[in-house]
Amino acid sequence: MNRRHVLDLDDFTADEIELVMQTTDAMKEVLARPIRRVPPLRGKTIVTLFYENSTRTRVSFELAAKNLSADVVNITASASSVTKGESLVDTIRTIQALGADVIVIRHSQAGAPYVVAQHLRGSVINAGDGWHAHPTQSLLDLYTIRERLGPVAGKSVVIVGDILHSRVARSNVWGMTRAGARVTLCGPATLMPPLGGDGLPPVTVDYDLDRALEGADVVMALRIQRERQTGGMLPSLREYVERYQLTPARLRRARPGALVMHPGPMNEGVEISPEVAYGAQSVIEDQVANGVAVRMALLYLLVGERTTELAAAPAPVGARR
């Protein structure tokens, strides 16, 4: 893969997505072995830098790096010098000086990974920035669909919930459309971003979930945060449940065998009913398992000589003794 960073999927070509998918296939085979470890990233250092809480994404990256024999250093903002007022750029410079080949960053501020990319000689992977992007989630969603239903091109994907605050939805609009799927966004008007003006590819918007689900191949429910209610964006959770919860009755409107997805963590009984979340059509656990394989694929594809060469500090002139 001829790129240094994975910041969002807006600059991924269909071919690049396909390369990630095929490489993920090979990684799945490694994960099925009794010893789930191969050596290609021996001697490389991966730093995960998380300014926001996360379990599955951080652990997923850590396992991915370890399965490829890389060394992993985990930094969480609450336990670092960030609490002493160190700025993001200072933190990056420090990590760089310690010799990181890849930084995996999650930050509440949209765009933070782009700032890091400007200051780092190694590679940056965006593990979620504000409401902006979460590219690795979208790639694992794409892989999960492809694994179950075959090629993503031509599939109809409905994403329902709090689209406005969802980096998963935004990255999936890029990823899914680039892979040739048709995307419908669904949710209350108060939780729908203004579309069309921000360069996102064209999607269908529907405020009626029953109608949106007709003939869908994939339904992805997003987490509804309870704060949205106090923020005045939802009249009540009960009304949201009434109109937008993914229930067995609603799911029957989609294609038979349609996939149910959720990026997690779930609010069972709010955006998704437990029967659907743990039903036969749910691939939510597959998503978590595929997350490790997709992240292995990205780490493998990003780390070549180019990054090591750039990451190595040049020897000062006259330093040879």
Added chain:
Amino acid sequence: MAERVLMTEPEIRRALARIAHEIVERNAGVGDLILVGIRTRGVPLARRLAEKLEELENVHPPLGELDITFYRDDLGRRALHPVVHRSEVPVDVNDRRIVLVDDVLFTGRSIRAAMDALMDFGRPRAIQLAILVDRGHRELPIRADYVGKNVPTARDEEVQVRLTETDGRDEVVIVR
């Protein structure tokens, strides 16, 4: 670029037939054998050997295929990591005898990588090596148990094995 034919289609066929006989003789049958081809061209060669072994012994040995990309010792020196594929080893390798199959034996580094890859699947009783062309210039202490043809080469020459399954016809050529 000049090309010279080292082995023709019938020569390749006879070499594989001889190797199959040698495998049977050396192992007193094909009882606990697994044939494992190294991608790309070791895979069809392993398949052909398995068919010859079945003709001789009425047993079709299990076939595996190995992608050694993860185990290459030059990964860190390449600008871009190569595309990697799944490895398929269909049966438990523990205590089995394995015949690794590849098209060309040169520096020995691919075979070293293949042995490391195999060991990650278990502990075989023995690993043997079958090669269509041995062109010399080893950089590691590795030798083949079964050789289709020994060919003296210069280091800067290139030996290309072409097989019907991957290239549309059977021949081995040397390019200089």
